[in-house]
Amino acid sequence: MSEEANRMGMLDWRSWPRLSAICALSLALGLAACGSSSSSNDTNTTPTSGSPASGGGKEGGSITYLMGTAPDFLDPSEGYTTQSAEATWITYTGLLTYKHAEGAAGGELIPGLAEALPQVSSDGKTYDLTLRKGLKFSDGKPVKASDFAYSIQRMLKLNWGGKSFVTSYVTGATAYDKGKAKTISGIKTDDATGKITISLDKPYGAFANVLAFPALSIVPTGTAMKNLSASPPPGVGPYMITNAVPNRGWTMKKNPAFAGFKIPDIPAGHLDTINVKIVSNTQSEAQQVLNNQADVFDAGDTVPPALLPQIKRDASDRFAAQTIPSTFYMFLNTTKPPFNNALARQAVNTGVDRRAFQRLASGFLKPECYFLPVGIVGHPDAPCPHGSKDGAPDLAKAKQLLKQSGQMGAKVTVWGEMREPRKEYVDYYTSALNKIGFKATEKIISDETYFPTIGNQKTDPQTGFGDWVQDFPNPSDFYLLLNGSSIQPTNNQNFSKVNDPHVQSELKTLDATPAADLNSVADRWKALDEYVAGKAYVYVYGSEQDPQFFSNKLNWDSAIFHPTYFNDWTSLQLK
Amino acid sequence: MATTQPAQPPAAEPLDSDAPRAGIGPYRLAATRLRRNRVALAFGGLFLIIVLLCLLAPVYASQIAHTTQSENHVTDQIRVGGKLRDIVSPQGIPIGPTWHGRFLLGADQNGRDVAVRLLYGGRNSLEIGLVAMLITVVLATIVGTVAGYFRGAADAVLSRLLDLIWAYPAVLLGIALGTSLALGGLTVGPFSLKGNSLMVPAVIIGVVYIPYMAKPIRGQVLTLREKDFVDAARVQGFGPVRIMTAELLPNLASTILVFVPLILANAILLEAALSYLGAGVQAPNPSWGTMISDGIRLIPSGIHLTFVPGIMLVLCVLGINVFGDGARDALDPRAKVRLEH
Numbered sequence: 001m002s003e004e005a006n007r008m009g010m011l012d013w014r015s016w017p018r019l020s021a022i023c024a025l026s027l028a029l030g031l032a033a034c035g036s037s038s039s040s041n042d043t044n045t046t047p048t049s050g051s052p053a054s055g056g057g058k059e060g061g062s063i064t065y066l067m068g069t070a071p072d073f074l075d076p077s078e079g080y081t082t083q084s085a086e087a088t089w090i091t092y093t094g095l096l097t098y099k100h101a102e103g104a105a106g107g108e109l110i111p112g113l114a115e116a117l118p119q120v121s122s123d124g125k126t127y128d129l130t131l132r133k134g135l136k137f138s139d140g141k142p143v144k145a146s147d148f149a150y151s152i153q154r155m156l157k158l159n160w161g162g163k164s165f166v167t168s169y170v171t172g173a174t175a176y177d178k179g180k181a182k183t184i185s186g187i188k189t190d191d192a193t194g195k196i197t198i199s200l201d202k203p204y205g206a207f208a209n210v211l212a213f214p215a216l217s218i219v220p221t222g223t224a225m226k227n228l229s230a231s232p233p234p235g236v237g238p239y240m241i242t243n244a245v246p247n248r249g250w251t252m253k254k255n256p257a258f259a260g261f262k263i264p265d266i267p268a269g270h271l272d273t274i275n276v277k278i279v280s281n282t283q284s285e286a287q288q289v290l291n292n293q294a295d296v297f298d299a300g301d302t303v304p305p306a307l308l309p310q311i312k313r314d315a316s317d318r319f320a321a322q323t324i325p326s327t328f329y330m331f332l333n334t335t336k337p338p339f340n341n342a343l344a345r346q347a348v349n350t351g352v353d354r355r356a357f358q359r360l361a362s363g364f365l366k367p368e369c370y371f372l373p374v375g376i377v378g379h380p381d382a383p384c385p386h387g388s389k390d391g392a393p394d395l396a397k398a399k400q401l402l403k404q405s406g407q408m409g410a411k412v413t414v415w416g417e418m419r420e421p422r423k424e425y426v427d428y429y430t431s432a433l434n435k436i437g438f439k440a441t442e443k444i445i446s447d448e449t450y451f452p453t454i455g456n457q458k459t460d461p462q463t464g465f466g467d468w469v470q471d472f473p474n475p476s477d478f479y480l481l482l483n484g485s486s487i488q489p490t491n492n493q494n495f496s497k498v499n500d501p502h503v504q505s506e507l508k509t510l511d512a513t514p515a516a517d518l519n520s521v522a523d524r525w526k527a528l529d530e531y532v533a534g535k536a537y538v539y540v541y542g543s544e545q546d547p548q549f550f551s552n553k554l555n556w557d558s559a560i561f562h563p564t565y566f567n568d569w570t571s572l573q574l575k
Numbered sequence: 576m577a578t579t580q581p582a583q584p585p586a587a588e589p590l591d592s593d594a595p596r597a598g599i600g601p602y603r604l605a606a607t608r609l610r611r612n613r614v615a616l617a618f619g620g621l622f623l624i625i626v627l628l629c630l631l632a633p634v635y636a637s638q639i640a641h642t643t644q645s646e647n648h649v650t651d652q653i654r655v656g657g658k659l660r661d662i663v664s665p666q667g668i669p670i671g672p673t674w675h676g677r678f679l680l681g682a683d684q685n686g687r688d689v690a691v692r693l694l695y696g697g698r699n700s701l702e703i704g705l706v707a708m709l710i711t712v713v714l715a716t717i718v719g720t721v722a723g724y725f726r727g728a729a730d731a732v733l734s735r736l737l738d739l740i741w742a743y744p745a746v747l748l749g750i751a752l753g754t755s756l757a758l759g760g761l762t763v764g765p766f767s768l769k770g771n772s773l774m775v776p777a778v779i780i781g782v783v784y785i786p787y788m789a790k791p792i793r794g795q796v797l798t799l800r801e802k803d804f805v806d807a808a809r810v811q812g813f814g815p816v817r818i819m820t821a822e823l824l825p826n827l828a829s830t831i832l833v834f835v836p837l838i839l840a841n842a843i844l845l846e847a848a849l850s851y852l853g854a855g856v857q858a859p860n861p862s863w864g865t866m867i868s869d870g871i872r873l874i875p876s877g878i879h880l881t882f883v884p885g886i887m888l889v890l891c892v893l894g895i896n897v898f899g900d901g902a903r904d905a906l907d908p909r910a911k912v913r914l915e916h
Contacts, residue, residue, distance in 0.1 A: 283875075305667040305684075306875035356649035360684065362667030392650075418853050420872060421667075427685050427859050431647040441771060444858050445758055453758070 057555035057573035062273040064294040065569075068282045068301035070247045072161075074229040076214045077154050080161035082300045082469070082566065085214055087252065087276070089565045092217035092235035093266065095129050095148065095196070096208055098473075098564060100267055100571065104375055106563045107325075107473030109208055109515060110265050113143065113218060113236055114196075117208065120514050124203025127211075131194035132263070137234035138255050141220050145189035145196050150221040152184060157225045162471065165210045171199040205513040209472035236261070238269040238570050249277040252569065270558070270573035283307065289551055290315055297549035299566035302420075305362035311549070318552060321545040322561045323366050325375040326469040327478060328357070330414075330429055330539040331495035333462050338412065338438070339496075343405035345536035348463075349386035351398025351436040352429060357541045360424040365542040370529050371478060373543045375563055377518045378475045378525025385534045395435065402437045412440040415464030417450035422465055425541075433463075455492040466495050469544065473563060474518065475525045476511045482532060483507055498537045503528065601829070601906075608905035615901020622894030625887070629701055632694035639676040640688045644695040645859040648686035653677060662686045668876050681879050683869055693883060696861035697891070703777040703856070704843035710781025711838050715788035716831060720819050722789070723796025734793070737786040745783045746848055752779045753854030771857040776849055780842045787841075788834050795830055799823055829906040836899025840892045847888055863888045 071084035076092040079085060089097070097112035099105055111117055113135060118127040135143040152170075156163055156177045167173045171186025186199040200207060210216065219233040232241040238258050244250035252274040259268040277294070279285040283304045288294040290311055297303070299322070303311065311319050332339035332348060339345050354367040368374070369384035387393055402408050412433055416426030423444055433440035443464075445453060454461045471477050480486055484499030506528045513521050533540070548561050555575045560568035599607075609615065636643055648662045655673050662682050663669050669682040680689040722733040740748070756775045761768040768774050799805060800823070808818050849855030850864025858865065863884040870880025 304872060304875075306873050306877070308666045309668070309876075353650050356647065359649050359663045359665055359667050363665055416858075421684075423858060424685055427645075428647045428649055430859060431645055431685075434645075442858050443758075443770060444853070446754065446853070449758075 057270065057558050057575055059270055059573075060272045061270075061574040062275065063271055063296065063551075063554065063572065063574070065274050065276045065296040065298070066279045066285045066288060066294045067249075067276060067298040068279060068285050069298075070278045071229075073227060074232045074241055074244050074246075074250060075158070075227050076217050076219065076232070076235065077151065077158045078160055078227055078229070079214065083298065086298075086300075086565055086567065086569065087239075087241060087250075088214035088217070088235075089237075090239050090269070090568075090570050091232070091237040091241050091252070092214050092219070093237045093263070094212050094214065094217040095131075096212045097266065098212060098562070099265055100560055100562065100568050102561055103563065106560075107375070109212060112212070112263070112266065115194075117516060118198075118211070120208075120516075124205070124512055124514060125200045127198040127200070127207065129196045129198075129211075131196065132261070133194065135236055135261060136257055137220055137236060138240045138257065139220075139234040140257075141234065143218060143236060144191045144221070145194050146191050147218045147221050148196050149184065149187045149189050150223075151218050152187060152216065154219065154223060154225055155215050156184075158227065160215045162213065162215060165213070165471075166216070169200045169202065169204045169207060169210075171201050203512040204476075205511055205518075206472065206474040206476045206515055208515040209474050209477070212472065238267065239274070247278055249275065251275050267570040269570040271569075274569060274572070286311065286549070289549055292551040292553060295551040295554055296567060296572070297547060299546040299548060299561070301547070302364065303362070303547045303549065308362060315549070315552075318550045318554070318556055320548045320561075321364055322548050322566075323374060323543055323545050324469065324566070325373045325473060325563055326467065326544040327368070327371055327373050327540055328365065328425075328467045328542050328544060329371070330463055330541070331461075331466045332536070332538060333460070333495070333497055334499075334537060335497045336460065336462060338405070338407035338410035339462060341405045341407055342536065343401045344407040344410070345539075346386050347398045347401035347405065347407075347436055348433065348539050349384075349536045350401060351387070351393050351395050352432040352539060352541070353393045354387070354541045355390060355392075356428050356432070357425055360421045360428060361542075361544075362421070364545040364547070366545055367542045369540050370533050371482065371538060371540055372475050372525065372529045373470075373478075376470065376473060376475050376478065377522050378529055380526045380530045380533070382530055385530070386536055393432075398436045408437045409439055412438045412462050414440055414442050415450075415454050415459075415461045416442060416444045417447045417465060418444060419447050426465055452491065454495060455488070455490065457489040457492065461495070464495070466538070467544075470564060474515055475529075476507075479503075479507055479511075479528075482537060496537050498532075500532075500535065500537075502531065605829075605902075605905040609901055612901040612905065615898050615904075618894045618896075619898035619901070621890060622898060625697060625891050625894065626701060629694050629697035632691065632698050635694055636688075636691045640679070640691045641677060642688050642691060644687070644692055644861055646687065648682065648688075651686060669873070669880070671877065672879060680883055681877065683866070683880055684873060689866075689880065689883060692861040692866060693863075693887060696863050696866055696884060697887060699773055699856055699860060699862045700843050700846055700864070700888075700891075703773055703780065703846045703862070704839050706774065706777035707780035707784070707842040707846070708835060708839040710778060711784040711788055711842070712831060712835060714781070715785045715834075716792060716824075716827065718785065719789040719792030720796050720823060720827070723793040724800055724815060724819055724823065726797070730793070733789075737789055740783065741786040741790075745845060746852075748783050749776075749779050749845060749849045750852055750854040752782075753849050757854065757857055771860070773856060773860065775857075776846055776855040779849070780845050783845065784838055784841065788838060791834075792827060792830065795827060796823055799826055832906055833899075833903040836895050836902060840895040840899065843888070843895070844892055 067083055069083055071079055072081045073079040073084055076088040079088050093112040095112055095114040096109050099108040099110050113132055114129040115132050118129045120127055131145050137143060167177050172181055172184045175181040176184045188197040223233045229246055230244055232244060238255055239252040240255050242251045242253050254269055254272050282301050286297055286303055286307050289297040332345050334340055358365045358367055367390045369389050370380050372379045414426055414430045416423055426442055430440045430442045453459050454464055468478055468481055481493050482498045482503060484504050486494040487497055510521055510524060546566060553574055555573040558571055558573045560571040562568045651662050652659045653662055660670060663686045667684060669684055670678055671681045678688050683689055718733050722730040753776060757770045760770040761775060805818060805822055808822050846855050847864035850862045851868040856862035856865055866884035867881045873880055
């Protein structure tokens with residue numbers, strides 16, 4: 001999930017404590033006092049054959065899940081943030097989805113509502129899938145192949161943040177999006193056979209990953225073409241979203257019908273109910289979980305550093321820092337001085353201390369120097385070409401490089417955003433640039449306007465903060481940021497403005513490689529990433545780590561920390 | 576033996592009498608009154624000490640702390656009590672006060688010396704407060720005098736302009752202006768300010784407080800312009816500019832002087848509020864407001880990060896306010912000027 005999409009307003013849940021307490025108590029007693037009429041009292045639902053072993057935990061029960069940041073939308077056709085995907089992933093299963101597993105295994109694509117992985121034509125432009133038989137939405141309506149075409153149309157109409165993944169490739173999607181066509185010509189469906197055929201204008205190897213986005217999941221034909229976050233539409237998944245109050249919270253109830261579909265590798269979940277509450281104060285959020293007053297601290301939130309020692313001391317058996325595939329970096333604009341000079345860029349990569357960022361992140365950052373993070377195919381193992389990953393920087397060499405570049409004393413404006421610890425990253429980075437010999441000053445702007453501002457050609461920033469958290473586990477997702485064709489006058493994502501012929505030539509082949517064949521081109525991705533690091537087009541300093549933090553009521557051993565969707569809610573289980 | 580008593584001098588008039596006395600000008604009289612107000616003088620002295628300490632920031636930074644206001648020491652170590660300690664721990668917790676030269680009051684999360692930043696922050700806060708106060712005093716005096724003297728259309732236009740600024744809450748107006756100017760800077764004719772310049776918040780605060788001073792001045796001018804001495808000046812053929820500068824302004828002096836400390840204290844407070852909210856002093860420049868904001872997330876483990884700049888802010892504003900009250904009483908014991916927002 002791109003990080004810039006991960007900022008939103010939030011309301012304070014504390015103004016609603018009494019009602020939430022009554023709801024939680026009622027739900028725990030099975031009274032469904034706050035709930036919708038849909039029944040989910042089947043507490044003895046057994047996991048499917050593919051579900052993880054219960055590991056000593058019990059089935060059923062209710063927990064309280066705290067989130068410091070509210071999801072952008074709970075409507076699957078609009079949600080694009082991590083917080084949204086955590087819930088919609090297990091509520092709206094896509095034609096394809098990811099294995100419920102940790103680490104690299106969690107990046108494996110598996111069939112969801114489709115019977116099997118897609119059959120891709122030899123030119124890489126046609127994807128054939130077949131819908132499983134007997135599927136029903138959570139409201140009991142049967143799922144039809146044509147529902148998929150309708151769902152994609154709805155997603156485009158609702159202007160999903162990642163819709164360019166569809167409009168850039170699926171034939172006729174742009175015409176539909178612009179209102180020039182009534183349907184998407186590149187999507188053909190047959191309700192009788194359940195067959196779905198998707199035609200692309202050009203091959204895109206990661207398209208199977210695109211099909212796994214919750215936004216491309218299936219909702220019933222006729223679902224209103226408007227934001228339904230307050231009353232999310234029916235889906236096919238282990239859980240259903242009920243009692244949604246935007247920016248306050250919602251309830252996840254087990255979908256009693258899902259286990260009957262017997263979809264391999266998709267667990268039906270252990271808990272009956274997950275009460276999600278939005279708590280804008282992360283200090284209070286962490287304190288409640290530490291004191292076992294709530295059960296889960298959302299992985300998308302930052303643990304207050306002041307509480308870390310206490311958490312590590314008192315809750316070491318229910319706390320872990322999990323590295324997720326992400327790249328935190330400082331972009332270096334290669335089209336204007338001083339960073340159009342390779343030696344100046346190398347000086348930055350040599351002289352800025354990556355360990356400092358780890359401390360500024362309260363330890364929740366793993367120092368790295370390559371653009372492709374650990375966990376993504378193609379991540380190089382070689383030592384850093386410039387500077388050290390986790391050792392002291394070579395300041396003398398950095399100064400020498402800068403002197404050779406003729407850019408000693410060059411004026412640099414460093415761009416950053418207000419939120420912690422990103423402002424602190426930029427503070428440190430600016431100070432480090434000055435130590436090397438640049439004359440750097442900061443420009444810190446609000447979080448909301450940061451990425452649109454630095455992505456505007458009129459701003460054309462020299463250097464500043466950048467980050468990318470995977471949309472899907474494919475190196476193409478990361479190299480979008482270094483692809484010359486991504487350079488745009490507005491909403492530019494290639495902040496360094498890298499337009500290297502070698503990179504472009506390699507991406508032409510690598511981007512077309514089907515996701516299922518990624519491992520066959522792993523070495524080429526690795527070589528490309530080493531080439532980019534050698535050119536020092538960006539200053540990469542690490543991968544984000546997120547907290548996995550539970551109350552002592554939860555079974556830690558059964559919990560899965562998924563590389564894309566963080567806490568796998570279907571794996572949460574009471575002891 | 577007969578003794579002769581020396582002649583007794585006539586009893587002196589009490590010094591605190593408000594009656595004008597021959598030979599003592601109003602400002603000398605005010606100074607005499609102020610000297611008798613020990614509390615006001617003590618707080619004035621406190622403010623002066625803070626100013627002096629802040630002015631010595633570069634000396635302290637280079638000679639004692641051996642660092643600068645923005646230099647990061649995130650991965651450095653320091654010897655405290657014979658033991659090497661991280662200035663910022665791997666978990667991101669900064670070192671507390673060492674009570675020695677280096678990191679006397681501890682470090683912030685970026686490993687910067689809090690004492691150094693406190694003094695530089697004070698310099699910045701005072702500098703902004705002073706410039707803002709000058710802008711307010713000069714512009715408010717001009718606007719208030721012109722509006723009050725000319726009345727009619729000029730008064731209507733200027734008063735509505737002041738109402739417009741006044742109608743907007745000072746902090747919100749400051750945030751709106753501060754956020755937009757921090758990005759693009761400020762250019763007015765030949766004058767240009769960069770977005771990260773300290774003068775940007777100074778100008779914003781100076782403008783925001785103009786109505787609070789201009790309105791009372793306008794009211795006073797409306798009264799003064801009807802006085803005989805103004806009529807006499809007109810009869811002598813003096814033009815409006817000369818009447819305003821030579822006749823009205825000296826009569827406004829005590830009011831203006833009373834406003835100076837009030838505006839200064841409020842400007843420092845507003846600067847702290849704007850900086851706390853990210854619309855004032857821009858990073859990495861310190862101010863007491865930005866220091867409090869930066870220290871918030873570490874309150875449980877590093878309360879000094881918010882406590883120390885907070886205390887300095889309180890002492891500084893208290894010093895100005897109490898001294899200002901004393902000055903007001905001395906200049907015009909009957910005046911009751913209150914600045915509210």
